Amino acid sequence: MSDDHDSSVATIDQLVDALIDREGDYVANPADRGGATRFGITEAVARVHGYGGTMAALPRGEAAAIYRRLYWLRPGYDAIATRAPLIAAEMFDTGANMGPAVATTFLQRSLTALNRNGRDYPDLVPDGRSGPRTLAALDAFLALRGATGEIVLLRALDALQGERYLRLAERRPANEAFLYGWLANRIGKK
Structure with missing residues (x-):
């Protein structure tokens, strides 16, 4: 956060959207111990939270729900x-x-x-x-x-x-x- 930050307060929906935008889409970097991710959600986290599809197809809404639940509310x-x-x-x-x-x-x-x-x-x-x-x-x-x-x-x-x-x-x-x-x-x- 910089000194010239906007005085408006972001909602959790805005925070999640900005985070997903920063994280980007599907990535499978072999140097990443987290393995394949989409929107910054690792396959292990997606599986624990009930997602059974391929990581490349993880819906943005599912990623947003995981972020809210696991990284905001919990x-x-x-x-x-x-x-x-x-x-x-x-x-x-x-x-x-x-x-x-x-x-x-x-x-x-x-x-x-x-x-x-x-x-x-x-x-x-x-x-x-x-x-x-x-x-x-x-x-x-x-x-x-x-x-x-x-x-x-x-x-x-x-x-x-x-x-x-x-x-x-x-x-x-x-x-x-x-x-x-x-x-x-x-x-x-x-």
């Missing part, structure tokens, strides 16, 4: 959206790309690092679940820091995401094929 990002819609958009995008537990852990780590040694709210255990303690910490942070705090928190989330991409490329050279696109299309782009 991790509780709808509850985050009522407090901080820009943070929720970031969490959704990161969660769809890295898994919701990773995205939520990024939020928990960031909130803990920004709590001024526990003076503002208690430290969080980075467990990858956005439950009542995480939401309370987010509420306290936003009450203290306001709209500017939301931008700073977005920067912290992007920093953690970018560091993870670099680490993935360093640990597995085949991921270098994806690093440029990850950085170009995921960091600061929601």
Whole structure:
């Protein structure tokens, strides 16, 4: 998210459509451990959610339903959206790309690092679940820091995401094929 972001709040439908557009159509890159994907949905995820056809034919509506269910509602990002819609958009995008537990852990780590040694709210255990303690910490942070705090928190989330991409490329050279696109299309782009 950049400083010149639009002040309008995206709906989940808009977030899903933008994500599907970024992810693109059918891809079967042999370097991708996720295997064949369509609209960013891996075959394994599609199968778990009841899709039995070929990945090249996965309907856009089915992909959108999976994104809403698995990457928005299940991790509780709808509850985050009522407090901080820009943070929720970031969490959704990161969660769809890295898994919701990773995205939520990024939020928990960031909130803990920004709590001024526990003076503002208690430290969080980075467990990858956005439950009542995480939401309370987010509420306290936003009450203290306001709209500017939301931008700073977005920067912290992007920093953690970018560091993870670099680490993935360093640990597995085949991921270098994806690093440029990850950085170009995921960091600061929601």
